[in-house]
Amino acid sequence: MKYERTTIPPEEIARQLSICHKIFDRVTADGARPLAMVDTYGCQQNEADSEKLRGYLAEMGYGMTQDEFQADVIVVNTCAVREHAEMRVLGNVGALNHTKKAKPDQIIAVCGCMVQQEHMTEKIRRSYPIVDLVFGPHELWRFPELFKRVLDRHKRVFATEQNPGVVAEGIPRRRDGSVKAWLSIMYGCNNFCTYCVVPYVRGRERSRLPEEVVAEARELVASGYKDITLLGQNVNSYGRDLGLDVDFADLIRMINDIPGDFLIRFMTSHPKDATEKLFRTMAECKKCAHHIHLPVQAGSNRILKAMNRSYTREKYLGEIASARRWMPDLVLTTDIIVGFPGETDEDFAETLSLCEEVRYDAMFTFIYSRRVGTPAASMPDPYTREDKQKHFDALTELANRISAEKHRAYIGTKQRVLVDGETGRDEYNLSARTNGGRLVHLKGDPSLVGQFITVEIIDGNTWALYGKEAENHG
Numbered sequence: 001m002k003y004e005r006t007t008i009p010p011e012e013i014a015r016q017l018s019i020c021h022k023i024f025d026r027v028t029a030d031g032a033r034p035l036a037m038v039d040t041y042g043c044q045q046n047e048a049d050s051e052k053l054r055g056y057l058a059e060m061g062y063g064m065t066q067d068e069f070q071a072d073v074i075v076v077n078t079c080a081v082r083e084h085a086e087m088r089v090l091g092n093v094g095a096l097n098h099t100k101k102a103k104p105d106q107i108i109a110v111c112g113c114m115v116q117q118e119h120m121t122e123k124i125r126r127s128y129p130i131v132d133l134v135f136g137p138h139e140l141w142r143f144p145e146l147f148k149r150v151l152d153r154h155k156r157v158f159a160t161e162q163n164p165g166v167v168a169e170g171i172p173r174r175r176d177g178s179v180k181a182w183l184s185i186m187y188g189c190n191n192f193c194t195y196c197v198v199p200y201v202r203g204r205e206r207s208r209l210p211e212e213v214v215a216e217a218r219e220l221v222a223s224g225y226k227d228i229t230l231l232g233q234n235v236n237s238y239g240r241d242l243g244l245d246v247d248f249a250d251l252i253r254m255i256n257d258i259p260g261d262f263l264i265r266f267m268t269s270h271p272k273d274a275t276e277k278l279f280r281t282m283a284e285c286k287k288c289a290h291h292i293h294l295p296v297q298a299g300s301n302r303i304l305k306a307m308n309r310s311y312t313r314e315k316y317l318g319e320i321a322s323a324r325r326w327m328p329d330l331v332l333t334t335d336i337i338v339g340f341p342g343e344t345d346e347d348f349a350e351t352l353s354l355c356e357e358v359r360y361d362a363m364f365t366f367i368y369s370r371r372v373g374t375p376a377a378s379m380p381d382p383y384t385r386e387d388k389q390k391h392f393d394a395l396t397e398l399a400n401r402i403s404a405e406k407h408r409a410y411i412g413t414k415q416r417v418l419v420d421g422e423t424g425r426d427e428y429n430l431s432a433r434t435n436g437g438r439l440v441h442l443k444g445d446p447s448l449v450g451q452f453i454t455v456e457i458i459d460g461n462t463w464a465l466y467g468k469e470a471e472n473h474g
C-alpha cells in the first residue's frame with residue numbers, strides 16, 4: 001500500500017492555538033463566560049475527536065454545557081456508518097432551529113464522517129441554513145481557524161475537501177472521564193469492505209508514531225487513568241504504513257512496560273490480520289485485558305466474499321480456537337450485519353450456527369444499510385425489510401440467550417473489577433468492568449471509583465453482572 005499521509009507540522013498546531021487565544025480575548029471580553037456544547041454520534045474514534053474539539057473550545061474560553069438553549073456554540077460530530085445515525089443527526093440539527101431562534105448569535109457547526117460525503121454537505125447547504133460551519137474529519141486540526149472565519153465574516157464556511165488523510169499531534173484535549181481514556185493509535189481504513197463508507201470518509205490507514213502513542217499512554221497513566229483503550233478501525237494493521245519494525249503486538253508490549261496498575265484494551269481488530277503473535281502477546285502482557293472484539297459480520301463464505309472481508313468462516317473459527325488456547329478466560333464480542341444484499345435463509349443459517357459455535361459474550365447486530373458510493377449499494381438486493389427483520393430478531397434472540405447463559409456462569413465467582421463510575425441509582429450505585437470488559441453493577445462507597453477491587457458475582461442477566469465487594473481489595 002502506498003504510503004500516504006500528511007503530517008501537520010507542529011508550527012501549524014501552534015498557529016491554531018494562537019488563533020484560539022485571540023478568540024478567547026474576544027469572546028470573554030467584559031467578563032463573559034460563553035458556553036459550548038459538543039454532541040457526538042457513532043464510534044469511539046468520534047468520541048476521541050470530540051475530546052479534541054472540546055480541548056480547542058476550552059482554549060477559546062468556552063465552558064461546556066449539555067443544554068442547547070444555553071450554548072453559544074453547538075458542534076455536532078456526526079457518523080455515516082448507517083442511515084439511522086444520519087437520520088438522527090439531521091433530525092436533531094433541524095430541531096436546533098428553535099435554539100437559534102431563541103439565541104440568534106448561536107453558532108452551529110456540523111463535522112465528522114457524515115459531512116465528508118458530498119451529497120450530505122449539499123443537503124446541509126441547501127436545507128439547513130442554520131448551520132454556519134461544516135468540516136470533515138481531515139479538517140478537525142484547523143477547527144479554530146475555520147471557526148474564526150465564521151466569527152469574522154458572518155458567512156457560512158464549508159471545509160470538506162477530499163483528502164487521503166492527515167495526522168496531527170499536539171491538539172489539546174478535554175477528556176470525558178478520569179478513569180477510562182481513549183487513545184487513537186491510527187486513523188482511516190484500507191479494507192474497503194463492500195458495504196462500508198468508512199474508507200471513503202476517513203481516508204487511508206495512517207499510524208501514529210510508536211513514541212507518540214507511548215508518550216500519550218505514559219501521560220494517561222501519570223494522570224491516574226486506569227483503563228486505556230487503543231483505537232483504530234483495524235488495529236491489527238498498526239505500523240504497516242510506517243515502514244518501522246513495530247507491529248500492533250509490539251506496541252501493546254511497549255505500553256504494558258509502562259509502570260503502574262492499569263488495563264490496556266483495544267478495538268477494532270480485523271480477523272484477516274489477527275495473528276498468533278497478538279494472542280500470545282495478550283496472554284503474556286499482564287496489563288492487557290483478555291477481551292477481543294473481532295467482528296465476523298457473517299457466517300457464510302459466500303457473503304464474506306461478497307463483503308470483501310478477506311477471510312473464511314474456517315479461518316475465523318481457527319483464530320478463535322487459537323486465541324482461546326492462549327487465553328482460556330478470553331471474552332469475545334463481535335459485530336454482525338444481517339440482510340447484506342442477496343443474503344439467503346441458508347446464508348443466514350450459517351451466521352446463526354457460527355454464533356452458536358463461538359458463543360460470544362456479547363454481539364452487536366445491525367441490519368444492512370445501503371451507503372451511497374459503496375460497491376454493495378449496486379448489488380441486487382431482492383429481500384424485503386420484513387425478511388431481514390425476521391433474521392435480525394432471530395439473531396438478537398440467540399445473542400441475548402447466549403449472553404445470559406455466559407453471564408449466569410459468573411455467579412459465585414470472584415472477579416477483579418475496575419470501578420468506573422456512579423449509576424445514580426440506590427440499590428446498585430456503582431458500575432464496574434471485569435478484566436474482559438463485562439459490566440458489573442454493585443453497591444459501595446463512591447470513593448471506590450477509579451480503584452481495582454475484588455467482587456463476588458451474585459447475579460447476572462443478558463446485559464450485566466451484579467456483584468458485592470469481597471473482603472480483600474486486590
Ligand code: SAH
Pocket residue numbers: 081082195196197198232233234268269270295297335336337366367368369370371
Ligand atoms: N472498523 C471496524 C468497524 C467499523 S463500523 C471493523 O471493521 O470491525 C462498525 C460496525 O458497523 C461494523 O463492524 C459493521 O458491523 C457495521 N456496519 C458498517 N457498515 C455498515 C452498513 N453499511 N450497514 C450496516 N452495518 C454496517
Ligand code: SF4
Pocket residue numbers: 189190191192193196197198199233234270
Ligand atoms: Fe469498514 Fe471494513 Fe474498514 Fe471496518 S475494516 S472500517 S467495516 S471498511
